[in-house]
Amino acid sequence: MLMKMSSLFVRTLREDPADAEVASHKLLVRAGYIRRAAPGIYTWLPLGLKVLAKVEQIVREEMDAIGAQEVHFPALLPKEPYEATGRWVEYGPNIFRLQDRKGADYLLAPTHEELFTLLVKDLYSSYKDLPLALYQIQTKYRDEARPRAGLIRGREFIMKDAYSFDVDDEGLERSYELQRQAYQRIFDRLGLEYVIVKAMSGAMGGSRSEEFLHPTAIGEDTFVRSPGGYAANVEAVTTPNPEPIPFDGLPPAEVLDTPDSPTIDTLVDAANRLHPRPDRPWTAADTLKNVVLALTHPDGRREVIAVGLPGDREVDLKRLQAALEPAEVEPATDDDLKGRPELVKGYIGPGVLGPNGAPRGDDGESPDGAMRYLLDPRVSPGTAWITGADLDGKHVFGLVAGRDFTADGTIEAAEVREGDPAPDGSGPLELARGIEIGHIFALGRKYAAALDLKVLDANGKAVTVTMGSYGIGITRALAALAEANADDKGLVWPMQVAPAHVHVLATGKDQAVFDTAARLAADLEAAGLEVLYDDRPKVSAGVKFADAELLGVPLSVVVGRGLADGVVEVRRRASGEREEIAPDAAVARVCELVDQALAG
């Protein structure tokens, strides 16, 4: 159906919307692809809906190609399945909850593991029914604390979510690999650059997980990569475990005066001033700082813990959060510290923390008051530290981990820095930012076990099914595409997802121009192309050009002044290339360029 600018429901805007920070958000609104309906909630206008349909279709084709079958679940779901897996509680304020007229609890689903699990349980019962892969392209909801960047972090958005069901681990591995390859084909076809990074499974559970990140400076996810090919999001980066150092010959620890040294900077200064060591000065890396944090568990319980890490590293709350999920973590407040006089602010040491702190009961359980103590992996057995002596103005020097103190475990709490070694030995890490456009999880048996999805195996024995979960943020991928394909004049769609293949512009007032343009538009459509025709009679050529550049259709045919000399102009939006051509040759030339782009 030929789209005419005179009647198309679109109004381009010259000004950026006030609430827009990133290019995709600004341009999609200015070009009339989307409109904001509420924070993080958008309406799709005709041109936007056409791009969306093309993105969905590419995803659908690649899902179908690996034998995944399309279904469609409701968005409005009862709480019970999510209660069975614990996610009703774990999601906390991040999901929309409501009650129906009878007072029954419902949610707007943020993802559908539970429902797919129950559906398969409902229909299937034998190993012969597996493997199975199902998917849907469906509207999802998350009550984001800070919706931002237009479609990039919305509260109502479209996802493709797929789920695989296998009888054993090898099957899951194959299913995971099939989806991973399909994702690569999808993003390749979309022309969307991506990096596959190791990720945490987080609230999803499961054994293995990778993210597809689109690298961009406006991305809200930080990831790392090494020259040797290691890639992970920053939450998933692990710190290589140093070799343990033998205790033999390490001098004993001693408590020394370090007056007025409650911070790492003042401590290093005091140590070098009052207790210099002969070979080299003390640095922040020689100090062990202990940070007190408060966790809120899904059941509402609040727990105060301490984390010890080298003094030259900051705590990375996102990494810490990922390590402690589903609990929510924040710095401890004065309230949390009330009734703990052993914590001397600025001088806290392992002596009062974890197993070193208040004595534990016979059963090894921590009694009230002995807080959990977790250490950065760098604080490994045999390493010696300057750290708080739990007395005002005093630190202990040469305190050796594993000899003089222990902890309740290790934790990845420290920031990752450019140049840190990759955990697999593949070289120094580089830091970059990206948008998460896909995420695949080898879930394993978490959901199947919680919801009792079993099948009979070849021996007639009931075995719990193992699952994978695979998501693509369709609306977010579209935003990433807009972000990656834009310049200062507007959008520059790749042919594969453009709302039209070609934009015909009639410029000037000459009737012959409009007649020729109308004929060309009709002929291009008859040749099987999707055509946008700017037929507006009283709009200047300048406005039409500006609109065409803002809308970002890959090819334009400009019919104007040149027509008197027997030529029209074919323009390419991306490169700016222009060529003059006889009107009669224009259709064949445009078809050729479209075919090249689609093949490309």
Place this chain on the structure above:
Amino acid sequence: MLMKMSSLFVRTLREDPADAEVASHKLLVRAGYIRRAAPGIYTWLPLGLKVLAKVEQIVREEMDAIGAQEVHFPALLPKEPYEATGRWVEYGPNIFRLQDRKGADYLLAPTHEELFTLLVKDLYSSYKDLPLALYQIQTKYRDEARPRAGLIRGREFIMKDAYSFDVDDEGLERSYELQRQAYQRIFDRLGLEYVIVKAMSGAMGGSRSEEFLHPTAIGEDTFVRSPGGYAANVEAVTTPNPEPIPFDGLPPAEVLDTPDSPTIDTLVDAANRLHPRPDRPWTAADTLKNVVLALTHPDGRREVIAVGLPGDREVDLKRLQAALEPAEVEPATDDDLKGRPELVKGYIGPGVLGPNGAPRGDDGESPDGAMRYLLDPRVSPGTAWITGADLDGKHVFGLVAGRDFTADGTIEAAEVREGDPAPDGSGPLELARGIEIGHIFALGRKYAAALDLKVLDANGKAVTVTMGSYGIGITRALAALAEANADDKGLVWPMQVAPAHVHVLATGKDQAVFDTAARLAADLEAAGLEVLYDDRPKVSAGVKFADAELLGVPLSVVVGRGLADGVVEVRRRASGEREEIAPDAAVARVCELVDQALAG
């Protein structure tokens, strides 16, 4: 993509689901098209999704053909626009409401008049931009008190909703007519019988409204039609106004003893026994009964009113409800009647009701205690009645409407009966039942005025836009199709919406059968058809036939015993016709039958 029964995500059931009452619900579940996720909320399985996509596509094509442009609104919406039009309150418990993490009120939209109005206001400003028609195919929500009949009355469902915008009434009339014709083409293409009936505008507001009803005994809407072509849903039927009768010569009213006659039956009996009239006996039609009802207004206010109607007619609460919207109506309770000693149960008459009751103030306003009194149109000026005398055991005879008592207005409160005259004089009414599959409204300026949607007219004057709203229940239409196209063996899809064109069955154990069937399935697909292939190796022919009949694909090709004699069988699901044909001729024959069906 060839669908193989061995891997298709479907399990047919031999038993009807326990909660299913109607054929479409039973069969869509048994055949594995849908599954219940919660009351009135369904999941679409692969075959169901294919039918749904075809229904949507037909609707989309006909909308596009009349120049309507597709957009897509969120389902989750802030309350403010709905508050501006009053519907946030009017919808009462019939919508799902929720709050986000900041405590802001949201709803799951049941329809989108407000949002479309605001979007057009946002983008357009001149009469030159109009007419405009927009539509979406989108998931909607209503918190039905009694979800029932599977997809027919659901709580999450898919609608096509369209909206027209015009500068004047003639424009609205044209837009309404375009949609009306598109609806006729849609239902014709779907092969879905329909009747267009006059309807009430109800909570939608507006001047004119028609429903598209699919006639079926399981429909929950009652409608009427006359031999002369009048059709209306029962709420919209109006009672012809009788000619006024002159008061001259009518005898005066007199109060007579009618002991123990609190019901119409006992009253008619007492009247004939104690006060017979010479020419003919009294009947219920000579009595005027006054029914006390309680209204709950959207603002929560409760109002007690009385309705007077001939004693031989029952009150139809649905008609009354439609007449009194948005208030909710129910019979008055004892609590409502407290403090009203003038109401003598069983003997209530006009003497204590409305303008005849407690005296009113100078301003004509009813003081507290004088309840509104509304009359059936049959109780017209000059008609004489036996009715309550407001004294125990006494009725008044010959009380003349307009002479001896008046009311606050008329109301359509009485049941419609088979044989009642059509209001347009086109003959006696016949009653029938149907499913509402479409509803079109000439809304007029209600929404545009409430939300201040104006455009400049040709004279530069701001004028309020006039709108129409046009809905098709996509999932309900699919259910109606299933309901209309089924037999005792299962579904019988029309070719236009079938999940596949042809179902190939390999029966028996012979490898040659499976080889031929696989080749035929591939050839049929290569010929452009959608093919379902029952390739299950260890399933009996009987089960395969039963499944094929349940699934309802219009054509089958059975490859089995006949293959040894060089034939396969082509079966038509609807008629049961069978023909034997050489395998090599089967593809051409099936293509011919598919083309015939799609053309037909």
